[in-house]
Amino acid sequence: MKRRYTAAAAMMMVMGLCASASAAFDENLNDYTLDAMVVEADAVKNKFGDTITEQSYYRTGGDVKVITREEIEKRHYTDVSEAIKRIPGVVFRNPGYRGGEYGFSSYNNTVSINGDDRVIILVDGRRVDNAASTRLGSSGATQNKSTGVNLDQVTNMENVDKIEVIKGPGASVYGADATGGVINIITRKGGQTNRGSIDLATGSWDKHKYAISYSGSAGSDNSFHYFVSANRDMSGDTKFKDGDTGKTGTLLGGRYKEDGVNVRIDKDFNDKQNLKIWYNYKDGKDGYPICTPRLRYFNAKDWADTAFKLTTGILDENNKIVGDPLWWNGNKLPGYINMFQVDGAFGSYNSFKNNDLDIQYTFNKENGMDSFFRVYNQTHTYTGRDVYKWAKDSQGNFYGNTSMVLRDEYNKLYPNGATAEQLQQFIKDHIVPFPGDEDAMKEWVKENGGVGEPNRWNIEKNRGAQLQYAKTIGQNDIIASVTYDKSKLYSKSIRNGVTNVSHTDRTTITGYIQDKIHASDKWDITPALRYSHYKSFNTSTGGNKIDGKGASNEFTPTLNTEYMFDDTSSMYFGWTKIMRPIKQGDYTNTDTYQSVPLDDEKGNVFTLGVKKDITDKTTVAVHYDWTKMSNSIAKLPVVHEGSLVYSPVNAKEDKKSINLTLDHKFDEHFTLSASYSHMKDKWMAKDGWSLDPSWGYKNPQDVNTAINSLRPANQYALNLSYENGKLYTGLLTNWYTGCSRTAFTDKQFLVLDWNVNYEFTKDLAAYLLVNNLTNEAYQTAYSTTYGGASMPGRCIMVGMKYNF
Structure with a gap:
């Protein structure tokens, strides 16, 4: 049942209806919930053809994809990474199993967008990383610059309403370090009617899924909304296909069990004011096999x-x-x-436990923008036994x-x-x-001991507050915000009977202002300025204090614009000055012999894109991304005084990527999305550095580091879906080429994922999921010590979902 439209929502509807009836850039937009209203079809598009979400007012242009709740329901994604791997330019590197050891990038699941690991993860527009964290080391051989968030550990899929993926720095409001892009998880809100669901599935390797949710509204005016969900996902030891022998093996310790509980309560006072309270609990115990056997x-x-x-x-x-x-x-x-x-x-195992609380009071809504005050508290605990x-x-x-x-x-x-x-x-x-x-x-x-208590602990805490004010003045939509964040990390380990304890804290203050100027009915220009203040690390290890590192203050401007030539074509351009502050992980493996500390990573990112409706059923798009870093941190082999040492250094980086996409709707049943992505990094040593010639560089000053050999050079994706009444099926094809045989067992690999969903009644559906349909032997991550990590082999899941 459709609710009353607010003035802002009505305006969005009009803008969306003005858009051409083109093939959708995002799948399953037939039934779409946008906060307090339900919209349909092209109504969720703005005049440029971009999909609207609750936080889309921050961005102007850019390559944006949205995974909807309808798509999640039909494809039965089990985690966030599975949901977004169909998006062009998104690549996951993981060790072939679920969890990962705290502080070591080689053992963790990481995501890159257009070849850049500097990806920010959000929940309802709020960053969920910790500024003091060493969750993922930043100086690993793969040049990992992740913000330290494992996507699969953020929240359970029952809690997810939409996933918004923004490539490049098009939404710099979220951080000056959002070089690769942003993944924004938007949570579910209770609707007008009371309803629940039970989802049960089982399959390969004793893999099981249990999920239950219930939501609705209360009060005489239905202004009180609630959503509650709980889930359990578990599996025995993973099977994998060995790329060398072609045999199927078992990854001892590849088992896992993860639980989650989510509660969201909303109170709508009127059309412009509401209160949201969101609580997230998620924990898991994941096996720790370290590497895939040969x-x-x-x-x-x-x-x-x-x-x-x-x-x-x-x-x-x-x-x-x-x-x-x-x-x-x-x-x-x-x-x-x-x-x-x-x-x-x-x-041996790694485990985690997340307790997240987010309270937001929205005191005004104007022209689709929110003015609000938010407080949050996160406590993430990581334990392990090796x-x-x-x-x-x-x-x-x-x-x-x-x-x-x-x-x-x-x-x-x-x-x-x-x-x-x-x-x-x-x-x-x-x-x-x-x-x-x-x-x-x-x-x-x-x-000889067997399974026992953990021998290492890491506790991340961060609390903060955010104030945002938005106002429309004539043709200008102005947003200003300020955020205060206090991050802490407590670490403890026991090795050979000796206990080591350390503590790190860091305070961050950021300010942001943007002005979206509606220059005409076809042209938007959005200049913005961000201020970032990072206090120095205050670190205590074994009674010794190490202070004064990592302090920085930086203003980073950005400019985004989007222009609509006509009802069938538009283009966008963006420029952002970026700054990734020094992290504790950069000092964990401090430079071997330099006397000068490392500098913050700084540079510029440029994006350019064009979208064109060839017909009312076919749309093509091109997205180009160029990152030019004057200071980027890389761990490189450096020849010093005749010896080879590995040291983090500030190097120059030149990264370029391109995405080509085509969306086509054959008829009312068949839709197709095809894409090609290519990315390339070039790292250059600064004056005075010489690098190990055995790495195969053209010369010691041409530092095309191993990052390009540790991932596929090209990605081709084909996403075909068929829907006819009660039947829905989809086939996702990912073909990776240009793989180095140093890191991978083949120069290319083809991975197929297939799903079928059939609705017996409006309340009962059965489904079949087959990941890695052809049991392909492939890898996405490589370690110089442990080699390529084989990904899971063919996995079949069957399940049923009942709505009540």
């Missing part, structure tokens, strides 16, 4: 050979020790990474990986060498049995 060497013989060479020594043909162990050069052994399966067998035990003597005492005691034990038992059987038995008793021998491994784990 199945070619995952057998008892190669396991024994690798384990012995790593921990005890080198053997001759008679199995007599003739050389020292190779632990510190273990990556020279082809089966080296297989040894980390012991972590999974011992139950334990494995091997190499023990006959008395059951464990020793270091290069233990001479273990070597003496072997020489005492077999001074003249050992038979193959004796060697296998020694390894089984004194080092670690082959994980493929499940009974022996279970017994080893049981005898």
